Amino acid sequence: MARATWPARLVLVFLLASFAAATQALRWRADALRATPEATRFDIPPLPADIARPFSFGLRSLVADFMFLQAIQIHGGQRAARSAEAGAMDDRAINRLLTYATDVDPKFAGAYRFAGNAMPRHTTDGKATNVLQARDILKKGVVERPDDWRIPFALGFIESYYLGDFAEAAHHLAQAARAPGSPAYVAFLATRAAAEGGDLDFGFQLANAMAAQASEESTQKEWQERLLDLRMERDLRAIDAALARFREHAGRPAGSLQELVRAGVLAGIPVEPHGGRYEVDSSGAARSTAGQRLRIRGRHGAMAGLEVR
Secondary structure, X not given: OOOOOHXXXXXXXHHHHHHHHXXXXXHHHHHOHHHXXXXXXXXXXXXXHHHHOHHHOOOHHHHHHHHHHHHHHHHHOOOOOOOHHHHHHHXXXXXXXXXXXXXXXXXXXXXXXXXXXXXXXXXXXXXXXXXHHHHHHHHHHHHHOOOOOHHHHHHHHHHHHHOOOHHHHHHHHHHHHXXXXXXXXXXXXXXXXXXXXXXXXXXXXXXXXXXXXXXXXXXXXXXHHHHHHHXXXXXXXXHHHHHXXXXXXXXXXXXXXXXHHHHOOOOOOOOOOOOOOXXXXXXXXXXXXXXXXXXXXXXXXXXXXXXXX
8 A cells, every 4th residue: 555645645744633632622621611701612623524624535434533522521410500691502513513523424323323312402481492493403313323223213302392392203103113122112112103193004004014024922002002093093183073063063072882873973983903892981081991002101191381492
């Protein structure tokens, strides 16, 4: 192998020294983050990522690591009792550093996983911040690293828990379930999110596919049970719709399913797939005596009034 020329060596040394100096400067600025005015802060290198990438001479991972370490340092230095302004400055710095790291090295799985876990932050005034920024970074990650189930899983969690977008969450959780090494529970979460988002057809498709490829009898049984749950949810939604139509026309809630059939708003009482029966509970909602509905419980109560930004 031919030795590098002196000009090439000088260029390489200069680049390494520049990145090292930028990293040290970032460390000093991170230490003084709360005492430094916003106008004088600088949290990414002066070279844009699209320029740094081709000129990194094979050191792309090293450059991305520098940015990632700075993001970890800022996140680790955050204090619960900090001002709103300082917290917002931290959020912006972490977002810019992780965005830069993944722009320089789009295959950097660790940066994507860290973004999903560390970026969303609850504030004392009832808001969740850095959620949309984390979602954008993770969307890039699911394209660049389809082999890492934790990236679409984190994206699905953010979409369901913070944003209430269960349809998108279901698709990303299903993508996580199909990736190598994903736990079995991820696919079950995907079907539950699909049911919550109203996409029962997608839930059926995923459950049938998972049942068909299950190699263990116990796993096959679990997926057959999930298919029964989906059938039950489909029936209950049809009954809910009939109850709403009856209330709209009669001006009062229906007392029984038979009353819905007599009124012509329900074609017939479906057979409960678990062996139980359907009925109208004391609140006027449909329920099964044999199974729990496929709903994601706790999210709406926990997130009521929470502003996401």
